[in-house]
Amino acid sequence: MSSINKQAIQLTAEVPYDLGGQRLDQVAAQLFGEHSRSRLSGWIKEGNLTVDGQVLRPRDIVHGGAVLALSAEQEAQGEWIAQDIELNIVYEDEQILVIDKPAGLVVHPAAGHADGTLLNALLHHVPDIINVPRAGIVHRLDKDTTGLMVVAKTIEAQTRLVDQLQKRTVSRIYECIVIGVITSGGKISAPIGRSSSQRQRMAVTDGGKPAVSHYRVLERFRSHTHSRVKLETGRTHQIRVHMSHIGYPLVGDPVYAGRFRIPPAASQTMVQSLKEFPRQALHARFLELDHPITGERMKWQSPLPDDFVWLLTLLRQDREAFIG
Structure with a gap:
């Protein structure tokens, strides 16, 4: 240590x-x-x-x-180990770092994940980041959510990025594949807090913190929808909870998707792929913010990961098989 x-x-x-x-x-x-x-x-x-x-x-x-x-x-906030873990860095300067997080990488050490996290990788890549609160991590992605995250390399950058997040001037747009056919886009404004029955879960609850998501349809399939969700707030599991709340849980979500539903007359490959999709089908696709020091508006885009692309391909094949 x-x-x-x-x-x-x-x-x-x-x-x-x-x-x-x-x-x-x-x-x-x-x-x-x-x-x-x-x-x-x-x-x-x-x-x-x-x-x-x-x-x-x-x-x-x-x-x-x-x-x-x-x-x-x-x-420094805690006793953490620097570990040489490969990072997919899409942008870096003296103040910030933007990474494209793979599935399976935990962001911050916690019970059950003392090391092997993004934070441990950051300490190896930028040793001085130990002096920045939470090693510069200003927002998180769940372990199995992929995509873009910004990290502050200095205290000044951290303070200003947190301020931007609080003022909701950071644009974070995700893509997901949900169960069910969404007819049109909309806005979900529903407070999120800890579930009273299961403390590991989040839930829409009257006593929760305000949470707002905006969703729209990108592509419809027979029993699923490829959607884009823009976060206005950043609550724990927000997209997963909100989409489940309106009846369209994410494919592969082990916590909020409920019982597996089989599309009618789907091929065995399709059923197997949906059943065995290894994570929630959620990807942080776009990130846009003001550079914390220069004030320049900056934006990044992350390509959809292979497992996500493969599932979309199967869903299109299934749709075409039944239309044609």
């Missing part, structure tokens, strides 16, 4: 006169924008961020000309 890394932070800034008369935490957030408000507030309370050498409270007023001094240590 690696020992916990600590990164020393030493910053000073003079308060501009146009910021004078505001609360210390508000001024600090503007002068040290690479750190989140909650982190700065914690440092103020701990006495690590002083005003003219004095320890103040976050709500205390500061005046123009005062000097803010930050002397703190950023602790």
Whole structure:
């Protein structure tokens, strides 16, 4: 195991006169924008961020000309091992990394997955990322969901990407194959929280967090639909829960698809392929965001994985066999 890394932070800034008369935490957030408000507030309370050498409270007023001094240590979040795991990197610069995640790769260590995760791979590829909260992971994909993810390589990039995600300016569009024939697209606005009966599952529940998905039809088959889903929010298992909630669960979803349904008079190959599809048929296809430092709008697209393409081919063959 690696020992916990600590990164020393030493910053000073003079308060501009146009910021004078505001609360210390508000001024600090503007002068040290690479750190989140909650982190700065914690440092103020701990006495690590002083005003003219004095320890103040976050709500205390500061005046123009005062000097803010930050002397703190950023602790890496946990004891993680760097592992040489191959990554499919589609874009990288000094601030961010965009990867195309394969099926089977867990994003973050947890019970049952202490290593062999994307986080372990990131520590090997960018050792300094240990000093960024959660090693720069700002959003996740489920273990068996494929496709695009952005990772922050610096604290400043992490703070700004989290802000974009909260403001819903990051565009994340997925493709999936669902059971059932969807007649037209629509919007799902249904709160998601932990299932009261099974804690490992998420569910649409009155006490859940707001969750909004927009879906549209790409191609219809006899008993299935190839769909595109755009996330407005990013709740755990959101697409899987939402599509199941409206009666169109994802092919191969071991948790939310329910009992296997056989399309009428389908070929044995088709039935077998649907029954044995090894994961939920979900792929993070498009990612678009503002670069956290330059502000440039950037976009990426990931090709559909082979297993997804093969299933679409079988579904088309099945449709043509019955139409013609």
